[in-house]
Amino acid sequence: MSLKTTVLIALVMTIPVQEAIAARAKQMEAMTEDAILPQNRIIGYYGNFHSTRMGVLGEYPPDQMLGMLKEEMRKWSAADPNTPTIPAIEYIAVVAQKDPGVDGRYRARMSDSEIQKAITLANRVDGIVILDIQVGLSDLESEIPRLERYLKLPNVMLGIDPEFSMPPGKQPGKVIGSVDARDINFAIRYLAKVVRDNNLPPKILVVHRFTQRMVTNHGNIRLVPEVQVVMDMDGWGPHTLKRDSYRAYIAAEPVQYTGIKLFYKNDLKNHSSGLMTPEQIMRLDPVPMFILFQ
Numbered sequence: 001m002s003l004k005t006t007v008l009i010a011l012v013m014t015i016p017v018q019e020a021i022a023a024r025a026k027q028m029e030a031m032t033e034d035a036i037l038p039q040n041r042i043i044g045y046y047g048n049f050h051s052t053r054m055g056v057l058g059e060y061p062p063d064q065m066l067g068m069l070k071e072e073m074r075k076w077s078a079a080d081p082n083t084p085t086i087p088a089i090e091y092i093a094v095v096a097q098k099d100p101g102v103d104g105r106y107r108a109r110m111s112d113s114e115i116q117k118a119i120t121l122a123n124r125v126d127g128i129v130i131l132d133i134q135v136g137l138s139d140l141e142s143e144i145p146r147l148e149r150y151l152k153l154p155n156v157m158l159g160i161d162p163e164f165s166m167p168p169g170k171q172p173g174k175v176i177g178s179v180d181a182r183d184i185n186f187a188i189r190y191l192a193k194v195v196r197d198n199n200l201p202p203k204i205l206v207v208h209r210f211t212q213r214m215v216t217n218h219g220n221i222r223l224v225p226e227v228q229v230v231m232d233m234d235g236w237g238p239h240t241l242k243r244d245s246y247r248a249y250i251a252a253e254p255v256q257y258t259g260i261k262l263f264y265k266n267d268l269k270n271h272s273s274g275l276m277t278p279e280q281i282m283r284l285d286p287v288p289m290f291i292l293f294q
C-alpha cells in the first residue's frame with residue numbers, strides 16, 4: 001500500500017470521527033444549557049407516604065405539605081433573588097427494613113402507585129422527583145434498573161442513602177452503612193446511559209452523607225456531563241454541629257455540587273436556636289444549591 005493511499009484512508013477514517021466529536025461537543029453544550037444546576041437552587045421535601053417518622057411527605061396531607069414547600073421556596077427566593085428555586089419531592093422508593101423479608105435483603109420496594117403519587121405531587125408544583133434508594137442488604141445494581149421506567153421521565157432524578165447500605169450480615173439501623181466510589185460510579189453510568197438513550201437533560205444524583213466513612217474513595221468518583229452529582233450533608237443537630245459536619249464531610253471532600261438537609265424536629269432537639277435560615281446557610285462555603293427538609 002502506497003503512502004498516498006494510507007493517507008487517504010486515514011483521512012476518510014478521521015472525518016467521521018471528527019464529526020462524531022463535534023456532534024458530541026454540541027450535545028454536551030446543549031446539556032449544560034438544560035441542566036438544573038447551578039443556575040437554580042433545588043428546595044425539596046423528603047419522606048415516605050407510609051411513615052410519619054421518615055419525613056415531611058408522610059406527616060402532612062398533600063395540600064398542606066405542598067403549601068409548606070412553597071413557603072420554604074419563598075424564603076429562599078427572598079434571601080437569594082438572583083437564583084431561581086425549583087421544588088423537589090424526594091420519595092424513598094426503596095426503604096430499608098428491620099426485617100429481612102422473603103429474600104433476606106432487608107428492604108421494601110414501594111409500589112408503582114406510590115411512586116406515581118410522588119410524581120403527581122411534583123407535577124402539581126412544576127417540580128422534580130428524586131427517587132431515593134435505601135438498599136439494605138441489596139445493592140444499587142439490583143435496585144436502580146427497576147426504576148428505569150421512571151428515570152426515563154425528564155423530571156425524575158435519583159438519590160442514594162448510604163446510611164442504609166449495609167455490610168454483609170448487618171441489620172439496617174444497627175450500624176451506619178456506606179457506599180464506595182464504585183457504587184456511585186455505577187449510578188452515574190446508569191443515569192448517563194438513560195440520558196443518552198432518551199435524549200434527556202442531565203440527571204441529578206443526590207448522595208446523602210453525615211460521616212466520613214459513609215462515602216469511601218470520593219476521589220475516584222468520575223463525573224460525566226449527563227449527570228450532576230450533589231453531596232448532601234444529612235446530619236441533624238445544632239447549628240455548630242451542622243456547620244462542622246458540612247465542612248468536614250462535604251466541603252473537605254468536594255465532588256461537584258453540595259446540599260444540606262434540615263430536620264423540622266431533630267434539628268431542634270436539646271437546643272433552641274431553631275432551624276438554620278437561608279441567610280445562615282448561604283454563609284457556608286461552598287454555598288449549597290440543594291436544600292432538603294425532613
